[in-house]
Each structure stands twice: as structure tokens, then as C-alpha cells.
Amino acid sequence: MRKRITCSLVGDAMVGKSNLLRCYLGKTLIDTYAPTVFSTIKDSLTVGKKQIKVKFVDTAGQQEYSRLRMLSYAKSDVIILCFSAIDRLSYERISLLWIPEIRRTVKKKVPIFLVATHKDLKSEGYVRRCTRVVSKEEGEELAEEINADGFFETSTTDSCCVKKIIECAITAVHYNRTRYLQTLKNVFFK
Ligand SMILES: Nc1nc2c(ncn2[C@@H]2O[C@H](COP(=O)(O)OP(=O)(O)O)[C@@H](O)[C@H]2O)c(=O)[nH]1
Numbered sequence: 001m002r003k004r005i006t007c008s009l010v011g012d013a014m015v016g017k018s019n020l021l022r023c024y025l026g027k028t029l030i031d032t033y034a035p036t037v038f039s040t041i042k043d044s045l046t047v048g049k050k051q052i053k054v055k056f057v058d059t060a061g062q063q064e065y066s067r068l069r070m071l072s073y074a075k076s077d078v079i080i081l082c083f084s085a086i087d088r089l090s091y092e093r094i095s096l097l098w099i100p101e102i103r104r105t106v107k108k109k110v111p112i113f114l115v116a117t118h119k120d121l122k123s124e125g126y127v128r129r130c131t132r133v134v135s136k137e138e139g140e141e142l143a144e145e146i147n148a149d150g151f152f153e154t155s156t157t158d159s160c161c162v163k164k165i166i167e168c169a170i171t172a173v174h175y176n177r178t179r180y181l182q183t184l185k186n187v188f189f190k
């Protein structure tokens with residue numbers, strides 16, 4: 001039987017990781033902030049004609065949980081790395097903190113998808129008055145710099161986009177695995 005794909009959501013606290021996952025799973029969004037310690041959710045999705053089993057790991061962004069967090073996502077097959085488009089510090093911490101932590105934590109090389117959240121809030125007057133929002137171009141540059149496999153800007157108001165992001169991440173792992181198995185078959189059963 002095919003191994004379950006582990007997909008982890010990583011990034012600063014408050015950037016919207018848990019709500020992104022809730023949005024994908026069709027669960028009610030949580031308006032008030034409820035810090036995550038760590039949670040796992042089993043699900044499945046269909047890629048082509050294949051049913052793929054997935055385990056989502058939703059991690060805590062706070063530094064006081066760093067040891068628990070690193071244990072929780074060490075076995076990831078793919079990472080959804082999030083920052084908030086209206087929180088420049090969370091963007092800067094992608095290369096300063098999150099990429100080094102991911103490299104220390106996940107021993108194999110796994111695909112990383114960079115996601116800018118809170119897209120719907122970028123155009124809000126009160127946000128623009130008090131912060132310099134992160135542009136799409138800055139997000140794309142960062143994705144290139146960290147060698148991410150993709151970059152997306154989204155928000156929980158666009159469930160279609162959220163669904164595409166998660167499916168893209170899972171599909172990337174699925175096809176890598178299929179290609180690897182095909183190569184093995186070609187070598188041993190040609
Ligand atoms: N407007 C808006 N609010 C969001 C969005 N995503 C998350 N939030 C809010 O941002 C806060 C933090 O979200 P949460 O998912 O708990 O962040 P986490 O700590 O990264 O898991 C909560 O108050 C959410 O309601 C979004 O796309 N748009």
C-alpha cells in the first residue's frame with residue numbers, strides 16, 4: 001500500500017496556517033486567535049484516478065514550542081511555508097528563521113511551497129496606513145531565493161485557491177514518488 005503523504009504547515013504564529021487548513025478541509029474558520037500547539041489531521045484526495053492518503057501537520061509558530069514543533073514535522077514529505085502579506089516581519093523570518101529550521105529538522109530534501117496569506121487584507125485602508133504590505137513580486141523573489149518549488153498569494157476568502165495550493169503540494173510529492181518507482185522498475189524489471 002502507498003505510504004501516506006505528510007504535508008506540514010510551518011511559519012510564524014498568527015499568519016493563518018490553521019485557518020488555511022480549515023479552509024481546505026471545509027471546516028468553519030476561526031475568527032479569534034487560538035494558538036496551535038500541534039495537531040495532525042488525516043485526509044485523502046484524488047490525483048488523476050488515484051486516491052492519495054494525506055496527513056496534515058499543523059504546527060505552532062511560537063518559539064517556546066520549537067522543540068515540539070521540530071519533532072512534529074520532522075517526517076514531512078512536503079512543506080507549506082507561510083508568511084502574512086501584511087506582516088513584513090513574518091516575511092523576513094522566512095529566510096532568517098524558517099528555512100534554517102526546516103533544513104535542520106527535515107533530513108531529506110522535500111518540496112517547499114511558499115504561501116503569502118491574508119491577501120484579502122492587503123487592500124484595506126487601515127492596513128496600508130500602518131504597514132508596508134509585502135508585494136507579490138517580493139514574494140516571488142523570496143521564493144526564488146530560498147529555492148521554493150512554488151509561490152502563491154491567497155486568503156481564506158478564496159477557498160478555490162487554497163484548494164489548488166494544497167493539491168499542488170500533494171501532487172508534487174505523488175508524482176516524484178511515481179517517477180522514482182518507475183525508475184526502480186525500469187532498472188530491475190527491464
Ligand atoms: N482576513 C483574513 N483573516 C485571516 C486569514 N487567515 C487567517 N486569518 C485570521 O488570522 C488570525 C490567525 O489565524 P490562524 O490560522 O490561527 O494563524 P496560525 O497561528 O498561523 O495558525 C485569526 O484571527 C484568523 O481569523 C485570511 O486569509 N484573511
Ligand SMILES: [Mg+2]
Nearest residue numbers: 017018035036
Ligand atoms: Mg495555528
